[in-house]
Amino acid sequence: MLGIWVRDAAAGLGTLTYYDEENSSFATLGHGIQDIDTEKLLNISNGEIVTSKIISIVKGQPKKVGEIRGVIDEGKKVGEIAKNTEIGVYGKVTNKEFINSIKLPEVPVATRNQTEIGKAKIFCELKNDEVGEYEIEIKKIFKNNSSNNKSMLIKVTDKQLLETTGGIIPRNEWNTNNPKW
Numbered sequence: 001m002l003g004i005w006v007r008d009a010a011a012g013l014g015t016l017t018y019y020d021e022e023n024s025s026f027a028t029l030g031h032g033i034q035d036i037d038t039e040k041l042l043n044i045s046n047g048e049i050v051t052s053k054i055i056s057i058v059k060g061q062p063k064k065v066g067e068i069r070g071v072i073d074e075g076k077k078v079g080e081i082a083k084n085t086e087i088g089v090y091g092k093v094t095n096k097e098f099i100n101s102i103k104l105p106e107v108p109v110a111t112r113n114q115t116e117i118g119k120a121k122i123f124c125e126l127k128n129d130e131v132g133e134y135e136i137e138i139k140k141i142f143k144n145n146s147s148n149n150k151s152m153l154i155k156v157t158d159k160q161l162l163e164t165t166g167g168i169i170p171r172n173e174w175n176t177n178n179p180k181w
Helices: 096-102 159-165
Strands: 018-020 025-029 048-050 053-058 067-071 077-085 088-093 118-127 130-141 152-156
Touching: 053 118, 118 159, 130 159
Parallel strands: none
Antiparallel strands: 018 025, 025 088, 048 077, 053 067, 077 088, 118 130, 130 152
16 A cells, blocks of 8 residues: 655746846845745755736735635746745846736846945836836844844835735734744
């Protein structure tokens, strides 16, 4: 008798955080792809990123994590996944034609040592093909945190983003005495 559990595919929605045109690399920063059953990071030997569409947003509330729900629409292949880590998914863009067709203006990004406490902006797509700019406040900077790359505590201050999503960090995950984020 043999009991076996095989998982040969994983799918989910994430945000392509950056694309480096010089070397065609991309990253989806924040967290890696986890197994839905075990909540452990999946060991991914290969994979691809494809296009998707937002179908709804479930607003986060205290003790209830929100989510952006979507579907793989036409599923145009955009790139190949090279590694899945605790802080994000990394890979190479293979469909530069598609990336160039949706390319947004470049945004300067501060390094950890250049980051300052105070007002800042984030970019987020809450509607298909519409990237909005939203206000946040950087409350604390963790310059010496190298274990999980969670280098700052932010507070969403933008009323529209709060009304739509409830914020971007689940309230029940943050404990100021023992920060996970």
